[in-house]
Amino acid sequence: MEEVKQQLAELENSPAPTKAEIDELLAQYSDYSDESESSGSGQSDNSSSSSSDDQEMVIMKVLIVGNARCGKTSTIRRFTQDNFNEEYVSTIGADFVEKVIEYDDQLTISLQLWDIAGQDRFAKFTRGYFREAKGAVIVCDITRANTIEAVENWKNEIDMCCKDLNDGTEIPVVMVANKSDLLVNPMDALDLGVNMQKCVAKNNIVEWFRASAKSGEKVPDAFQCLVDRMIEILVLTSVSQFIEFA
Structure with a gap:
């Protein structure tokens, strides 16, 4: 999580982040989000989740x-x-x-x-x-x-x-x-x-x-x-x- 925070701070100070940088950060954010849900109380918030197959x-x-x-x-x-x-x-x-x-x-x-x-x-x-x-x-x-x-x-x-x-x-x-x-x-x-x-x-x-x-x-x-x-x-x-x- 700290690594994601650090990368976010660096990108926010960048005048124009590249698409590759954005994609990498988003992937890490998604991984962390999935881990948080799986290690939680077992309850999920359906309003903020969606299938990876959905567009x-x-x-x-x-x-x-x-x-x-x-x-x-x-x-x-x-x-x-x-x-x-x-x-x-x-x-x-x-x-x-x-x-x-x-x-x-x-x-x-x-x-x-x-x-x-x-x-x-x-x-x-x-x-x-x-x-x-x-x-x-x-x-x-x-x-x-x-x-x-x-x-x-x-x-x-x-x-x-x-x-x-x-x-x-x-x-x-x-x-x-x-x-x-x-x-x-x-x-x-x-x-x-x-x-x-x-x-x-x-x-x-x-x-x-x-x-x-x-x-x-x-x-x-x-x-x-x-x-x-x-x-x-x-x-x-x-x-x-x-x-x-x-």
Whole structure:
């Protein structure tokens, strides 16, 4: 048990634990849990136990935010339906799309993607949707500097709202620099990459992706990165809570 506690402390201080580290800790946690149950009074808590053959379903709410006309809806459409619509339709308030992912042979994830309107006039109506979010994607238009500059404001707002609504918990955020298909100058792409990396480091963003909802470039990678990080946090939180009450 002490070894599990020590490894948990090390992982919590790590900026980005690897999946292998998480899996190893989870395996040790499971072994200890099984030993505790078998050596107990003989009574078991059916609410917290499940068959190893059962596949667990986890629901994760994800916010998709960013300035207007950055391609938030198109990014969601590419990820969930793998297609693209040239017609622009402004999101009013918020929209909701679900995508179910078979994460591994034991875990299925229901991603609830909340498409939040980027217009300022909807701001006070949409912040309530931030409640119970487990992660967020900030979408910017790589060809419009003002939308890139707005990423910091969106990150600050996510942190502020989620801490207020989610018991002070900060959620992981990835950035999608959309419309990479419109970049024609290699030097522009290089300069933008440097600026994006600075933005990520400054604002504690998990990662950024030069992406295109139109072509599909890097869109799945961005969501996979976010899902991996949310799962890492879920596992660390579960193990930490188990140790606390063990």
